[in-house]
Amino acid sequence: MLSDEQRRLSSHLDHHLYESRRHALSKGLRWFWAVNQLAILFLLARFYVYQDAHLVVARVLPWSYEVQLVLMTLACLSFPLFWHWLSRQPPAIWQPCLRAGALLWGIGWALLGYAIALVELRGGFSLAFDLIGMLLMTALVALYCEVRLFYCFSTPLLLEALLVKVPFPAVHWMAVGCLIIMLETGRRMLNGWFELAVSREHENLTLARQLDAMAKRDPLTGLANRRHFDNVGEQILQEAREQHGEFAILLLDVDFFKRFNDHYGHLQGDNCLIAVADCLREAIRQPADVVACYGGEEFVLLLPGADALAASAIAKRIAAALAGRGILHALSEVSDRVTVSQGIALWHGGQDGIADMLVRADEALYQVKEAGRNGYRLAP
Secondary structure, three states, X not given: XXXXXXXXXXXXXXXXXXXXXXXXXXXXXXHHHHHHHHHHHHHHHHHHHHHHOOOEOHHHOOOOHHHHHHHHHHHHHOHHHHHHHHOOOOHHHHHHHHHHXXXXXXXXXXXXXXXXXXXXXXXXXXXXXXXXHHHHHHHHHHHOOOHHHXXXXXXXXXXHHHHOOOOXXXXXXXXXXXXXXXXXXXXXXXXXXXXXXXXXXXXXXXXXXXXXXXXXXXXXOOOEOHHHHHHHHHHHHHHHHXXXXXXXXXXXXXXXXHHHHHHHOHHHHHHHHXXXXXXXXXXXXXXXXXXXXXXXXXXXXXXXXXXXXXXXHHHHHHHHHHHHHOOEOOOOOOOOEOOEEEEEEEOOOOOOOXXXXXXXXXXXXXXXXXXXXXXXXXXX
16 A cells, blocks of 8 residues: 555656646647648648649538638637637546547548548549648647647548548558558657656656755755745745734744753754754744754744734743643753743844844843753733
8 A cells, every 4th residue: 555655646646647648738839839820721732732733523422622721821810819729728628629629620621521532633533642641740740749639630530541532542541551550659659758768857856855955954954944944944035024013033942952961861862953943843832933943952933823822922932832742851050841931022023134133042042051941921
């Protein structure tokens, strides 16, 4: 059975593959549309030239060949509007609509190929067969990543190529069969390369995100590091200035941590810092709050939208969560359990920056230590 992480990564890959297919299809359809438009304009110009040269017998058709060409031209010209509307629809709508459109377009080309073979007195059948082959190859290049869409367009053309009357039908069917094999094997090769490229791109993006996350995290506690704190702090401060909101910084220090480290050893010291980090995560109010390692046994919290009351409540929750852990500290002068001292600085507006707030929070923290530690204080 797949683990939750494997299922999450697989889901991300499926979504990335879907978006990549849609992007590739959008580009392919634009190119396919341009080729189709050129082909129709060529046939329209050829018709008028051959008509003047009396090389076209239009009476053999039950419809007007010229009108057929004009209608195909107008339909092709209207495709950008159709795609603009379709691209804004959910998959449940745009996928079946696009397949239906491809099927109708394939039928239109099949009828046009049939007409060309009948009305042109010189090379009509050869032109029709060559035209069908060109259209199938362009469809292969443009639509290889969507097998249903490819065959919705291709099936009418392949049926028209199979059912046309020729002097040697067996040889003709062999040629069409070879064409079908070439198309399907080529489509599978192109699609395989496409999926491999998308998979590798997804792996690279996942690795880049992991490396970026590692660059922003403290390896011991998993909290944000000083670099990430600096970047996010400036963003939060800028938002507070633009929205005239509130903002607080809470700076805290583990009381007598050096004594704890010397007495219990560095391994227990690391475990203590990890426990404090967990308490900080539990105490924050919302995902927008940022908890970071500030240095050694010091931590800092960025609290957007927090006033004095909210910041004080968080300081109390931190102290209560840490007390609940009950981590022994035999050499502490304020308690037989690990405690913290906390300084809080509120943003006063104006030109106050993160550095100014940190200075005030540090001064409040120093006052808490001077007063006996294991408490918090608001900076003036």
